[in-house]
Amino acid sequence: MPTQFKDSTHMQLFCRLLFISSMITTFGLSAQQKITGKLTSLDPEFNELIAPNTPIQVLGEGFDWAEGPVWMKERGFLLFSDVPKNTIYKWKEGEEISTFLNPSGYTGILPYSKEPGSNGLTISNDGQLILCEHGDRRISIMPFSKGGKKTLADSYEGKRFNSPNDVIQHSSGAVYFTDPPYGLPDYVKDASREIDMFGVYRIGTDGVVTAVIKDLQRPNGLAFSPEESILYVAQSDPNAAYIMAYDVNIDGSLRNARVFYDATPEHKKGELKGLPDGLKIDNKGNIFSTGPGGVMVISKTGKLLGRIETGQATANCAWGGDGSVLYITADSHLLRIRTKTKGAGW
Numbered sequence: 001m002p003t004q005f006k007d008s009t010h011m012q013l014f015c016r017l018l019f020i021s022s023m024i025t026t027f028g029l030s031a032q033q034k035i036t037g038k039l040t041s042l043d044p045e046f047n048e049l050i051a052p053n054t055p056i057q058v059l060g061e062g063f064d065w066a067e068g069p070v071w072m073k074e075r076g077f078l079l080f081s082d083v084p085k086n087t088i089y090k091w092k093e094g095e096e097i098s099t100f101l102n103p104s105g106y107t108g109i110l111p112y113s114k115e116p117g118s119n120g121l122t123i124s125n126d127g128q129l130i131l132c133e134h135g136d137r138r139i140s141i142m143p144f145s146k147g148g149k150k151t152l153a154d155s156y157e158g159k160r161f162n163s164p165n166d167v168i169q170h171s172s173g174a175v176y177f178t179d180p181p182y183g184l185p186d187y188v189k190d191a192s193r194e195i196d197m198f199g200v201y202r203i204g205t206d207g208v209v210t211a212v213i214k215d216l217q218r219p220n221g222l223a224f225s226p227e228e229s230i231l232y233v234a235q236s237d238p239n240a241a242y243i244m245a246y247d248v249n250i251d252g253s254l255r256n257a258r259v260f261y262d263a264t265p266e267h268k269k270g271e272l273k274g275l276p277d278g279l280k281i282d283n284k285g286n287i288f289s290t291g292p293g294g295v296m297v298i299s300k301t302g303k304l305l306g307r308i309e310t311g312q313a314t315a316n317c318a319w320g321g322d323g324s325v326l327y328i329t330a331d332s333h334l335l336r337i338r339t340k341t342k343g344a345g346w
Helices: 008-026 044-049 264-269
Strands: 038-041 056-061 066-072 077-082 087-091 098-101 118-123 129-133 138-142 150-153 167-169 175-178 200-203 209-213 219-224 230-235 242-248 254-262 279-281 287-291 294-298 304-309 316-320 325-330 333-338
Touching (some): 044 304, 056 087, 066 118, 066 333, 077 118, 077 325, 118 167, 129 167, 150 200, 167 219, 175 219, 209 242, 209 254, 219 279, 230 279, 230 287, 242 287, 254 294, 279 316, 287 316, 294 325
Antiparallel strands (some): 056 333, 066 077, 077 087, 087 098, 118 129, 138 150, 175 200, 200 209, 219 230, 230 242, 242 254, 279 287, 316 325, 325 333
16 A cells, blocks of 8 residues: 655655665665764775765674684685684674684683684685684694694794784785784783794795794784785884884895884874774775774875774774675674775785
8 A cells, every 4th residue: 555645744754764774775784783883084085985974884792802804705704703712703694603613723721811712814825714823822724625724833943922913925925923922821921931022923935934023012913015015014002003014025024114104192092992903905005904993094105094983992804795895803893894995905
């Protein structure tokens, strides 16, 4: 039966609701989809990357500390770590979030530490899962077909790593990762520490481990520029909350260390939660880095364009879907936002 309208006011209200409904459909939301946070634009270029009023969708919540999201292109799903729960979860559109791997980063005797599980994850050039394992203090690789993990590296110069945190792979096959103290039972003061520095390391295709950065206090997330000529490293040090940039040499070593973006003043104001942590790059060279407020969007020249504000300490992010969807792990939440750009390599 056709809808009957008592007056023009009711007609206008119906049309307005119809418009809102069509916008929800456009963004792939259901009427019950939970939304959080907000967008803060500080430069017109931000609106070219993310349309104003784009919703930040909540895909899951109730995790202890969600981290390390990575998208599986061939299989169309997202994996992410819950570090305290020693678990990797799987998210796929239309399905319930499920356990993918447990234990994910610690196989020893419990209790161990507050953050024993896997942290950063990435997909290798040949389609396997590379894991940063806090508790087992190693970088491992695991096929998606039958077969268990294989250790890529667990020590440097005969000494065990602290707690590998985030990891990426270069097109050459070399693997780069950071090694802060967050997974150790007593952090910096832990008696089991064997390496004095909190380094950034490179595992060559020959298996040789080299320390490519030795002077950061809390190295965390890392990513290459689209052409792999620059390595960006986030530092989660409240007194030096930097995103560093390094030029990459042909042999994989680094040079020309410089502060690319300094988030220390924003952090010290105390108004926005979070420190530089995980980061990803779009195909234009813009940096999407977690930090004060949520996800900071920074141009390749180092200018803060705006923020995807989650309202909570935010750990990491990853491109997924068709490459234009940014998945975000923010404390106990898994979030998603659609952008107008695409991740590097898509």
